[in-house]
Amino acid sequence: MSGRVVLQDIVKVYRSGGGLFRGKTSVRAVDHVDIMLEPGETLGIVGESGSGKSTLGRIAAGIESPTSGHVSLDGRSYARIGSAAWRRERRGVQMIFQNPSKALDPRMTIGAQIGEAMQAHGLSDMQGRKARMEEMLALVGLPGMGGRYSHQLSGGQQQRAVIARALVLEPRVVVCDEAVSALDVSVQAQIINLLNDLKARFGIGYLFISHDLGVVRHISDRIAVMQKGVIVETGRAAEIFANPKHDYTRSLLAAVPAATPAERRARERRIA
């Protein structure tokens, strides 16, 4: 099975300013990061806002180029962004974003958008695409709903449509950037179950970026903890939570709200 993504020594610097009243400033969003996503594995990336986790995700998905460093999928380096080779490569790595209502085109039916993704990659003929679209929609739990527009769907259904559009290309890897964070808890659980089912069925690898430690713990095989552009700790999911090594990981875990009021009181007694 293929789908190994390797990021080596990635640095991303954003420059801004140089305006009338301001000097130039630069921010190191990602600072010498090395990670590897094994085929069919879910690698969770946690960190607070501004830690650089989304930037890292965009670089892994190939929609942003690093300032320096090297990204490859199954040993092949990513092509230059905008080139024809790059466009072909995008089929292998798809991305799912936080806000499904913004990720979908409001003027096209979801069926047409799934068809368009296939057409862009020259997959199948018109009849074949239609059949494949129906099949994909049924798979994500939206059977026969290809004729709907995004505003006719609930938030959870919209995210299912986005997942169908990403997976119809049979990617090896999907980068999920806060893919369930905007959804209500009961719907969030449905989508996580769906992502896990699809992974089991197709052997897709996920780079799962989230600030929600509970979600990341449940879905990930391995976890990387990011702080200020640097990965401070990586390890098996259960191991990181049971035995955090780095101070930052410990402070993150300590800040997680208590599961029950009784647990909160127990914690307060420990501190006092």
Added chain:
Amino acid sequence: MTTLEVEALSAGPNRQRTPVPRPPTPQAETVLTVDGLTVGTARADLVIDVSIEVRAGETLCLVGESGCGKSLTCLAAMGLTPEPLTRKAGQISFLGDDLSRLNENQLADIRGRDMAMIFQDAMAALNPVRRVGMQIAEVLVVHRGLTWRQAEKQAIDLLASVEIADPQSRAKAYPHQLSGGMCQRVMIAMALACRPKLLIADEATTALDVTTQAQILKLMRELQAETGAAMIFVTHDLGVVAEIADRVAVMYSGRVVENAVVDDLFEGPQHPYTRGLMACRLHAASESHGRIAAIEGTVPSPARRPEGCSFRLRCPHAAEQCIEPPALRPVRGGHWAACHFAGDFA
């Protein structure tokens, strides 16, 4: 069982409104009572027969998914029902006064002074073109009649009280120069400027990072202990509920479906919806494997709620009698649930 609960139990199907669930032993002064509140348009009701109460020094959490009516209940409680919605039924009394008898000027006097609200997006709630110190001072000038000079001095003290380091210079900052957590602290300082009797926090920590959220929750608990304010905390996060609530009202599709003391709710939830929410939580502190017990389906739109219990179509316990709408009824001391089978769940 209190007389009120007996009264509610004996009330037959003729009873129109849900009585206000009260703790078995009421102690502190009641700050806000919402009794049988219904808010909606001509076509659909978004809040239906909601009865809640909050006392001085107590924190009531309103929990539910988006669109369940929790924010709208709070807005109505402040007399801020947004157009085109109207209050169709129900009474809101604040410190013993019926809010509907007050005119807009009287309401404006109360808001910001006796009751204050904090929103999710503090950065958007602050005025981007005024220094934060001035924005806090304005509350004191308007409500307390302080001079600007006095008010600005006090604003700096308030910034210190919400644990902002170097309050003197932070007071001169504009909102965009502060972090999200810092802006939320400014909002809290502003809300507490006049020592309100009631503080409503609408998803006040949802947009914050976990570490910042933990700090803000701790700060709010401390400030509440100090001021004795009543607090209504709107959230969808049961973890936040465990951190801050004394009492919890769970809302689903416009109605309160369960109302209980926080420990009772976590130890023995009696409405299948609450039980579902508890079951599908993913908590960082506990191991979880395989499929999550998700609640299947979606929340019905207010215009198309199923007949009877609005949770019926998603409910694993649904039976024939669920076609009859269940009333919110006491299960045991101070624990209320709107389900025909409430009391049967261990």
